Amino acid sequence: MAPIxxxxxxxxxxxxxxxxxxxxxxxxxxxxGRRYLYKxxxxxxxxxxxxxxxxxxxxxxxxxxxxxxxxxxxxLDARARVEEGQAKSWLEALRHLDSTMSALWPDDPDAx
Numbered sequence: 468m469a470p471i472x473x474x475x476x477x478x479x480x481x482x483x484x485x486x487x488x489x490x491x492x493x494x495x496x497x498x499x500g501r502r503y504l505y506k507x508x509x510x511x512x513x514x515x516x517x518x519x520x521x522x523x524x525x526x527x528x529x530x531x532x533x534x535x536x537x538x539x540x541x542x543l544d545a546r547a548r549v550e551e552g553q554a555k556s557w558l559e560a561l562r563h564l565d566s567t568m569s570a571l572w573p574d575d576p577d578a579x
Contacts, residue, residue, distance in 0.1 A: 474535040498557040499549040530565045
């Protein structure tokens with residue numbers, strides 16, 4: 468698994484700026500005319516997760532991958548789908564790419 472600094476550098480190389488937090492990485496993305504807040508870090512089960520919240524909504528979606536590289540690839544692949552017109556929004560593209568997506572947790576205090 469790549470260190471968090473390597474994932475941060477990889478995302479920056481592809482135009483996604485993130486900041487390091489105690490949890491992992493956090494950033495904002497504008498895609499398809501909407502802004503999103505996302506957070507990348509370790510899941511309780513030892514895998515890796517990303518939470519995505521369309522702004523200004525409070526609803527949060529969670530996606531899991533085995534490693535941080537998988538999370539970074541998921542985020543970039545979803546952005547590419549929107550840019551290519553295959554999805555209307557980043558969240559729609561993420562949901563289409565990830566069949567293991569979690570349920571919606573609108574009031575999770577540990578989320579974003």
